[in-house]
Amino acid sequence: MEQIVQSILHSNHRRLDLMAKIDKSQYTKEQWQVIKAQRKADKELNRLRKNHNIDDSNTDQKYILCLKHGQKYSSDYVNKLYNMCKRNCTNFKFACLTDDPTGIDPDVIILDLPKNLAGWWCKPYIYSRDLPIKGVILYMDLDVVIASNIDHLFEYFPDDWCVIRDFTRVMRPKWEKYNSSVVRFKTGQLHFVWERFARQQQVIQKRHFGDQDWLWEAARGTAKLFPDNWIKSWKWEIRRSKEWAPGGTKGTRKFKYVENITPPDQCCIAVFHGDPNPHRCEDPWVVDNWK
Numbered sequence: 001m002e003q004i005v006q007s008i009l010h011s012n013h014r015r016l017d018l019m020a021k022i023d024k025s026q027y028t029k030e031q032w033q034v035i036k037a038q039r040k041a042d043k044e045l046n047r048l049r050k051n052h053n054i055d056d057s058n059t060d061q062k063y064i065l066c067l068k069h070g071q072k073y074s075s076d077y078v079n080k081l082y083n084m085c086k087r088n089c090t091n092f093k094f095a096c097l098t099d100d101p102t103g104i105d106p107d108v109i110i111l112d113l114p115k116n117l118a119g120w121w122c123k124p125y126i127y128s129r130d131l132p133i134k135g136v137i138l139y140m141d142l143d144v145v146i147a148s149n150i151d152h153l154f155e156y157f158p159d160d161w162c163v164i165r166d167f168t169r170v171m172r173p174k175w176e177k178y179n180s181s182v183v184r185f186k187t188g189q190l191h192f193v194w195e196r197f198a199r200q201q202q203v204i205q206k207r208h209f210g211d212q213d214w215l216w217e218a219a220r221g222t223a224k225l226f227p228d229n230w231i232k233s234w235k236w237e238i239r240r241s242k243e244w245a246p247g248g249t250k251g252t253r254k255f256k257y258v259e260n261i262t263p264p265d266q267c268c269i270a271v272f273h274g275d276p277n278p279h280r281c282e283d284p285w286v287v288d289n290w291k
Contacts, residue, residue: 059186061135062092062154066142068100069113069122075103076279077142080291082108084146088268095133097126109133116201123180123211124197129188141181143272145234145290147263153184157224161185164226166212167233167273178223180212181271182231193218227266234270234281238263250275258282 064085068078082094082105095109104110111132113122125131126139138153156162166179196218197204208214232238235255243256253275262285263270270286272278278290 059135061133062089063095063133063135063137064089064092065095065097065111065126065133065137065139067113067122067126067139068096068098068104068142069117069119070099073142073277075101078108079103079105081140081142081144081146083291084289085150088146088148089150092138093133097122120211121201121205124194124214126183126194127185127188127190128194129191131187134187136186137184139180139183139185140269141271143277144181145270145272145278145286146268147270147289148268150268153182153226153230153268156184156226160224161189161219161222162226163215163223164231164271165228167236167271169228170233170236177216178212178219179271179273180215181273182226182269183215190219229264229266231269231271232263232267234272234286235274235276238267238270239283244275248275252280254280254282258284260284 066078066081068075078096078098085092085094093109094107095111096104097111097113098104099113099115101110114125117125126137131137136154136158138150153162162184163178163180164182166175166177168177169175193215197214204214208217235242239255239259239261241255241257241259245254245256248254255276261283272281278286281287281290
């Protein structure tokens with residue numbers, strides 16, 4: 001497929017004008033599908049450039065990216081993450097990869113989610129070099145609360161891709177596997193993770209519990225790890241009590257006790273993996289900052 005794309009786009013040593021009218025009779029069905037896909041991508045990129053003043057030649061542009069798919073999180077989660085970033089980061093553009101932009105702040109760059117992806121298996125697409133935003137990308141899950149300035153997450157080992165160590169580290173201090181709640185990379189830097197996944201989706205999904213297990217298999221040992229004390233689990237590393245309120249079920253559980261506790265000084269992001277989601281946590285610091 002890559003050779004087909006190159007032969008079409010660089011015929012006669014020039015790039016085919018994909019926005020012009022094309023006589024599709026001169027191409028095979030497979031070649032025309034490639035052209036259609038590229039024309040659609042170019043059209044979307046032009047829309048983004050016009051609406052959000054995107055300069056894709058600026059590879060130093062800072063982006064914060066999130067993912068909203070299905071019904072698990074509302075647009076309110078996107079908007080609150082955007083608000084928290086505006087309070088705690090400088091000189092960035094904010095983008096959301098989603099299948100439903102309804103209710104999302106109009107200043108957020110909307111990226112269309114490919115239709116053949118679902119659940120957390122949408123996430124490998126963020127590593128594609130075809131992602132319309134070009135620059136340095138700080139990806140964050142929606143279930144985080146930002147505690148303080150995050151500019152240093154862009155500055156840390158700027159030429160490498162960076163990720164957090166999975167929170168299993170609490171029980172197993174030498175745990176090395178990745179947690180994909182917060183990842184920083186340059187557009188296309190991890191394209192091989194997406195490319196292999198796109199070729200073998202069903203096999204990979206059967207073999208792994210989730211996207212971060214695939215990220216570990218595909219890119220093991222290549223990342224720089226953000227310091228553990230910068231990004232912490234709210235329920236496992238910041239709170240004291242882990243006890244659930246009675247009557248809850250998985251996905252709706254709340255803590256039994258409210259704790260008036262704050263993240264340590266060096267912690268800039270608190271992650272809410274599993275239960276509870278931020279909107280179900282009544283700890284005063286969370287209520288004051290998740291907005």
